[in-house]
Amino acid sequence: MNLEQVARRAKVSTATVSRVLNNASVVKSSTRARVEKAIEELKYHPNLHARNLAGGKSRSLGVIASNMENPFFFDIYKTIESDAHARGYEVVVANTDYRSEQLVSSIRLMIGRRVAGLAAIVSEMEPALIKELTESRIPVVFYDVGQPRQNITNIRVNYRRGIDKVTDYLHSLGHRRLGFVGHHAMLGPINDRMKAVLDAVARNSSLEVKTAADADTLEGGRQATRALLASGYQPTAIICVNDLMAVGALRELRERGIRVPQDMSVTGFDNVKLSEFCYPALTTLHIPREQIGHIICSCLIPAPGETAPTEHEIVIDPEFVVRESTGPAPAAPRKRQVT
């Protein structure tokens, strides 16, 4: 089933069929009708590869994320997708599972597909990629990682500011022994969150902290919390690298009979929808995912009659959201509870 067969059946040339497909208005309506009829009858579906090849363009965006299972990434993706659709673009996604070799192969794949723009919402990085991407001339937006370049825009979150709000708040509630639950991606930005905690502790000699890490999942949050407590360390507050893992932490604490927030405070990060729906609802830091999605799209899709945006680094300040999972530190040194 190709253009030619449709053309033959409609008694026109392939060019005319192509014009109908791309609804160029030059086609006479009677001709158009004939062609459309033929298309319908033949159940013809244009070959997108041929189209892209011949057209040279692609009207599609690539989105690469570390872990789509985490609603944080998904929410950004969702926004990008709907913005892109609104402007007639397709979007194709890829997961990296926080592995940089996956990042590399995904980016190669996207370049191979000749996407019109590429968003990398990832925590891992491969330095060589920057050069490769620069030379590809494709508009790129990196979230969290990478460095701004001619065609590369960076979006960053001011983790330090965010984490400081959390540690200050916890400190003001009397917490002194902190725990940090992170995930396995020990690269740049995640470390930013962790380092921000460590720095805050370093600045204040009354504070201490211990860390644990596991996979970026509900189960991972639970395991990391288990590991943190198994060591015998008795924090009064646990700062989690994100909401998903915080919900996992909540579960582990509940099973140990440790009440939140009476016995232990817990904080998340991202302000994912789930953080309002879990119990207790999470104190967390809001990252404006929709806004990020919009920004990404506006960087990637040139507004009609406009040149590429010149802004190269955008910093976002997370907003502190207090809910139910934090409270005053328990007054007396709490006896370790066993389930």
Add this chain to the structure above:
Amino acid sequence: MNLEQVARRAKVSTATVSRVLNNASVVKSSTRARVEKAIEELKYHPNLHARNLAGGKSRSLGVIASNMENPFFFDIYKTIESDAHARGYEVVVANTDYRSEQLVSSIRLMIGRRVAGLAAIVSEMEPALIKELTESRIPVVFYDVGQPRQNITNIRVNYRRGIDKVTDYLHSLGHRRLGFVGHHAMLGPINDRMKAVLDAVARNSSLEVKTAADADTLEGGRQATRALLASGYQPTAIICVNDLMAVGALRELRERGIRVPQDMSVTGFDNVKLSEFCYPALTTLHIPREQIGHIICSCLIPAPGETAPTEHEIVIDPEFVVRESTGPAPAAPRKRQVT
């Protein structure tokens, strides 16, 4: 940057470059090295569209889901993706948001991409699609909807059996007034779940039920529950169409001061990971998502040296999982509580 430029730089023909790219073993290793060097230096990325067009094949699968935000769909997708990767296939996804016109356009898109196989994990349907797909000769797997055909395999869940387990269980615990929280996709399979509840109630005159529906999200579950209770109806158990919405229901109940399971029992469906991590953990029905993913892949990707599978309908029996969210019906007619 195309094959020809690489060929020129490496002083070989385009065919040889192509052979290197497809690592045909016939190329002399010294030649191969020269070509690889040229590829590296030119930062050459083969154009996938040209490749697919010329090759005629595609080694990619399409996966279409109603709502990737719901971990149920995502888990299946994840399994398909990893199986596909293991066999050297790419997978490209699309969301339908439960809208059948989106389904149609997504399927068209996939056909246009000439995917090697197509999985539709959707609850909505468009009858005309079946014929279109049959004629496309692409191997297709439908989950929940559609009818088996020459090239179409169907996977179904025996919702009736599952729901019966739930209603029987609730009945044995003394529940008589039931609520059902569904979502807006009022087509086939979802209705199956709802109809199964209605039928169970019809079979047993001591039971009554009232239904409400909203979006398939946490928030939707909460809203539907609110609507259900706002009517003044006082169920002692709420059966939710899936876990995600059940977690939303849990939230609404908590805010109203209705304790689960003491004042109200709640059940989910799917046994998504979240159902273990929410509070209280959900009584639910397990649907083996990984198994489904594996089945789909095995239907779509022909095993080497094997013909297409002949199995056309596969029925899955959900398994009942009792957790914390269900308990005996409250003894006395409960006074309506206000927050």
Add this chain to the structure above:
DNA sequence: TAAGGGAGTGTAAGCGCTAACAGCGATGTC
């Protein structure tokens, strides 16, 4: 009435790649 122009359609040259086939030295065989 002839020239000009626009509306609608056809022709054909690619887009970048693959793969069948051809070519061509070097080696082996009788």
Add this chain to the structure above:
DNA sequence: GACATCGCTGTTAGCGCTTACACTCCCTTA
């Protein structure tokens, strides 16, 4: 020494589409 064989590489015809350009009517306009 003639010839088949093998290992490697080049030539080239598409894959299905888009699009510049050419062309044909038919309608204006002077």
